[in-house]
Amino acid sequence: MKEIQLKTATQTAKICVGDDALALRLPGLIAGQQNFVLTDTNVYGLYKDTLKWYFGDAPIFVLEAGEENKTFSSLGAILQEMTKAGLHRTSRLFAVGGGVIGDIGGLASSLYMRGISCVQIPTSLLAQVDSSVGGKTAVDLNGVKNIVGAFYQPMEVLVSPAFLQTLPQREIKCGLGEIIKYCALDKGIFEKVANATCEWDNVDFLESLIVDCIAYKAGVVSRDEKETGERKCLNVGHTTGHAIELSTGLSHGESVLYGTYLETCLAIEKGVCEKEYGKKLLCILKKALAIAPVSKPDFSGIEIDLQKAKSDKKNVGDGKIQMAVAKALGEWTLLSLPFDEYVAGTTQFVASLA
Numbered sequence: 189m190k191e192i193q194l195k196t197a198t199q200t201a202k203i204c205v206g207d208d209a210l211a212l213r214l215p216g217l218i219a220g221q222q223n224f225v226l227t228d229t230n231v232y233g234l235y236k237d238t239l240k241w242y243f244g245d246a247p248i249f250v251l252e253a254g255e256e257n258k259t260f261s262s263l264g265a266i267l268q269e270m271t272k273a274g275l276h277r278t279s280r281l282f283a284v285g286g287g288v289i290g291d292i293g294g295l296a297s298s299l300y301m302r303g304i305s306c307v308q309i310p311t312s313l314l315a316q317v318d319s320s321v322g323g324k325t326a327v328d329l330n331g332v333k334n335i336v337g338a339f340y341q342p343m344e345v346l347v348s349p350a351f352l353q354t355l356p357q358r359e360i361k362c363g364l365g366e367i368i369k370y371c372a373l374d375k376g377i378f379e380k381v382a383n384a385t386c387e388w389d390n391v392d393f394l395e396s397l398i399v400d401c402i403a404y405k406a407g408v409v410s411r412d413e414k415e416t417g418e419r420k421c422l423n424v425g426h427t428t429g430h431a432i433e434l435s436t437g438l439s440h441g442e443s444v445l446y447g448t449y450l451e452t453c454l455a456i457e458k459g460v461c462e463k464e465y466g467k468k469l470l471c472i473l474k475k476a477l478a479i480a481p482v483s484k485p486d487f488s489g490i491e492i493d494l495q496k497a498k499s500d501k502k503n504v505g506d507g508k509i510q511m512a513v514a515k516a517l518g519e520w521t522l523l524s525l526p527f528d529e530y531v532a533g534t535t536q537f538v539a540s541l542a
């Protein structure tokens with residue numbers, strides 16, 4: 189088991205990665221407290237016995253799987269159950285699932301009695317490599333992604349790559365969306381992915397990438413927890429990705445893959461991304477997009493879809509779209525474009541996705 193520390197001004201979160209992370213850490217975290225488990229229907233169906241074995245009779249709230257349930261009303265239902273279970277200030281919420289469960293569970297724990305401890309146990313690749321770390325919690329509201337939320341660090345994150353064995357190939361692809369974001373930021377991760385001699389779904393390969401990506405993110409969040417500066421780099425691909433996710437209904441990870449592709453094309457065209465490096469990044473993105481292909485999303489309404497990027501909370505309100513983009517190997521930068529220029533440029537590159 190490998191340990192990574194995330195140290196903010198107010199809290200230190202321990203992140204443990206390895207197939208033995210649960211066995212080594214979970215009994216100690218469970219013992220002697222009142223616990224509450226949050227999971228989704230798919231994870232519960234697969235891991236019911238494991239949950240019962242670790243948590244015994246602790247209440248388990250099973251949320252219907254899917255982004256469409258990351259809502260204010262689900263949050264209310266979870267908080268109601270926490271109240272009924274009689275949780276108190278020293279109780280712990282264990283969020284066992286993908287990014288949806290991690291985000292809504294983190295938010296519920298930040299709100300209940302003004303904050304109880306949360307332990308994240310991510311089970312999807314996307315959650316293991318990214319969303320369980322860093323303390324961003326949220327639900328969607330009125331069609332806007334993650335618009336209601338809080339920065340709330342988990343006390344501990346237990347990452348067991350063994351969960352990936354039951355993950356459908358398409359969800360592996362979604363996790364690659366966030367991994368390739370790290371390729372756009374970090375030289376070592378870029379080279380590891382670009383020069384891989386194994387299949388990208390090889391579990392040992394993924395485990396080593398999980399450790400690299402978490403270490404990168406923990407460093408960034410430790411220096412800039414509230415995203416006033418450096419943490420903006422973690423939004424590579426997300427401005428366009430969120431617009432695509434909302435309008436096409438594609439998953440978050442796949443939308444981020446498309447978003448990173450389109451934003452990299454734009455960054456090359458605007459001369460802010462070094463051309464040869466940018467082309468290599470685009471090749472990696474194309475390879476990931478070809479995994480578990482689904483019928484090509486309908487981009488015919490892309491101009492309308494991109495309007496949604498206007499309401500993205502990462503914009504600074506000057507009428508421009510602001511994106512974190514790849515600049516060169518291991519370097520990123522912010523690209524700010526007038527809205528019309530952003531839409532025209534992005535629309536032009538959608539054709540190259542065919």
Ligand SMILES: NC(=O)c1ccc[n+]([C@@H]2O[C@H](COP(=O)([O-])OP(=O)(O)OC[C@H]3O[C@@H](n4cnc5c(N)ncnc54)[C@H](O)[C@@H]3O)[C@@H](O)[C@H]2O)c1
Nearest residue numbers: 230253286287288289311312314315319324351354355440
């Ligand atoms: N907080 C953050 O910093 C952050 C970062 C990135 C993404 N996110 C959020 O994360 C969410 C996307 O996360 P996700 O892709 O994990 O989505 P998800 O939680 O919907 O999980 C994807 C699917 O995989 C299933 N699943 C999870 N683990 C499984 C396993 N071990 N075996 C079989 N099936 C399993 C789930 O039931 C679901 O159907 C989005 O809501 C996004 O906004 C948050």
